[in-house]
Amino acid sequence: MEKTKIESGFSSDAKKEPRRIVFITRNISAKVKDDREARVMTYPHLLVREAVVFEVLIIAMVLVSLFWDAPLEQLANPLLTPNPAKAPWYFLGLQELLHFFPPFVAGILIPTLVVIALIVIPYFHVNVEGQPLWSGNASKRFGMVIGVVAALLVLLAIVDAWTIIVPTVLIAALLVVAYLSKGGSRWMDALRRKPVSWWVMTWFIATAVCLTVVGTFFRGPGWSWVWPWGTHVG
Amino acid sequence: MATSFNSALENLRATRVWRSIFRRGPAITNRTRSVAVFGNLFLHWLPVKVREKSLRVRAAYYLGSLSLLLFILLVVTGVLLMFYYHPAAPKAYHDMKDLRFVVSNGVFLRNMHRVGAHLMVLLVFWHMFHVFYRGGYKPPHEFNWVVGVFLLLVTLLLSYTGYLLPWDQLAFWAVTVGTNIISAMPLIGNKVRFVALGGNIVGENALLRFYVLHVVILPLLAFLLIAVHFWRVQKDGGLTVRPREEDGKD
Numbered sequence: 001m002e003k004t005k006i007e008s009g010f011s012s013d014a015k016k017e018p019r020r021i022v023f024i025t026r027n028i029s030a031k032v033k034d035d036r037e038a039r040v041m042t043y044p045h046l047l048v049r050e051a052v053v054f055e056v057l058i059i060a061m062v063l064v065s066l067f068w069d070a071p072l073e074q075l076a077n078p079l080l081t082p083n084p085a086k087a088p089w090y091f092l093g094l095q096e097l098l099h100f101f102p103p104f105v106a107g108i109l110i111p112t113l114v115v116i117a118l119i120v121i122p123y124f125h126v127n128v129e130g131q132p133l134w135s136g137n138a139s140k141r142f143g144m145v146i147g148v149v150a151a152l153l154v155l156l157a158i159v160d161a162w163t164i165i166v167p168t169v170l171i172a173a174l175l176v177v178a179y180l181s182k183g184g185s186r187w188m189d190a191l192r193r194k195p196v197s198w199w200v201m202t203w204f205i206a207t208a209v210c211l212t213v214v215g216t217f218f219r220g221p222g223w224s225w226v227w228p229w230g231t232h233v234g
Numbered sequence: 235m236a237t238s239f240n241s242a243l244e245n246l247r248a249t250r251v252w253r254s255i256f257r258r259g260p261a262i263t264n265r266t267r268s269v270a271v272f273g274n275l276f277l278h279w280l281p282v283k284v285r286e287k288s289l290r291v292r293a294a295y296y297l298g299s300l301s302l303l304l305f306i307l308l309v310v311t312g313v314l315l316m317f318y319y320h321p322a323a324p325k326a327y328h329d330m331k332d333l334r335f336v337v338s339n340g341v342f343l344r345n346m347h348r349v350g351a352h353l354m355v356l357l358v359f360w361h362m363f364h365v366f367y368r369g370g371y372k373p374p375h376e377f378n379w380v381v382g383v384f385l386l387l388v389t390l391l392l393s394y395t396g397y398l399l400p401w402d403q404l405a406f407w408a409v410t411v412g413t414n415i416i417s418a419m420p421l422i423g424n425k426v427r428f429v430a431l432g433g434n435i436v437g438e439n440a441l442l443r444f445y446v447l448h449v450v451i452l453p454l455l456a457f458l459l460i461a462v463h464f465w466r467v468q469k470d471g472g473l474t475v476r477p478r479e480e481d482g483k484d
Contacts, residue, residue, distance in 0.1 A: 039283040043261055043270040046284050047277075053296045054303050061307070061353070065345035072334065075327045076406035078435065085407035088397050090355050090390060095411065107415030118383045121366070122376035130369070201366055 083221040092215030093208050099223050100161040114204075121197075133196045134179050142179050149175075163214045167206040175199060279465050281472065288473040294368075297361035298467070301389075302460060304354040309453060311347040319399070321445035323438045326401040351393050358389045370474040378466040381459055388456045395448040398441060409444070410436050 040046075087095050097106035133141065149172045156165050178191045220226030246252055247260060258269040268282040287293060318337055319329050333340030362382060365371060371379035398409045413436065416427040432439030467473070 038286040043267045070348035073403040103418035122371040
């Protein structure tokens, strides 16, 4: 099969529904996908399911609201700064970053770059077939990836940002395991098939979760390390 | 009992008033079931038929629908809270106390709004990551992914502006910490912060601005983007569902 050959699916009936182009590479057989899939009526099949899921969520919310109270502290007082003063939980990852980087980098540059990166994801047509990272010239790629990860770790070590280093090392370890593994188990086979976009996103999520959890539960006065079960009073 | 209930339902459906509201008759044929969807203002943007595979829980975990549900719940509880709330310092704080000690079910109302807000931020993040791992951003869904990113930002802003409204220490300092970061923006940082707060500190003007953003501007923006987002899900060909053997490839 030619690498550049592109074929469409069944005889195109554009009025019926939009068609997807099938990408055919050397690794994929050129079988035609039948997308005349089984369909069911939206009413009742989809709507009943939505209604059930909605009910479950509302019941769960009511239960939580009955047994947990929204916090209310003392009246706002500009003269009495709590230590630490914390942003809402979804910004505590950024606040944790502020601990390591100057305000412009942690508060403006990194969030802006993340938003731009998210927006352009669908417009990057590199590796659109989703080829595994460890395919092709795997050993050359391995060298490049290790180089990038090592440079990143050195940079992070300089600013002592170990709450980023830990998830980065964990994901890098998974990368190495996937590279060295001969496969076998279903889980490892799936890991070996992941493309580079999967690895980047997984690293991003792991880091964001780690920063947010640490910022929320493990930071006390002066942004020092505390244990959430400790007796300190903020 | 069941029979009498069913016959009562039948009788109700046969009345002139009922038939004037639901013109299509009972939804027992595919034709009337189709009309039930496209003849209904609130459902007309849904396809009449959906792929059986997209009904699987694993296809989307209903995360998009649940985010919409949370938005609606937050609008409802939020409007009810507005009956008891004045966006003025320190009256706003005393309104919180009234909700707790004076208003019937005031605590429950505020709890629902708070729980819903946290949950919505969580679900919207989860939704985005799930769509990414399913490859749901790929053509022809590129634009809808971008709309989704903006919906995430609006969700965060909605939650953040609401965070100030109780006017307690938690609210005040969280917003102070957050808005201080704006000053780090080169050249225009302090000006942007001044516009956001209506002054140089988090004060009464900031409370009013955050209130207006929280109850009018951002919800309208979210409503608009949600409409576009759901509309495009269908126009772009429905949920991204792929056959099992391809799942590991993304």
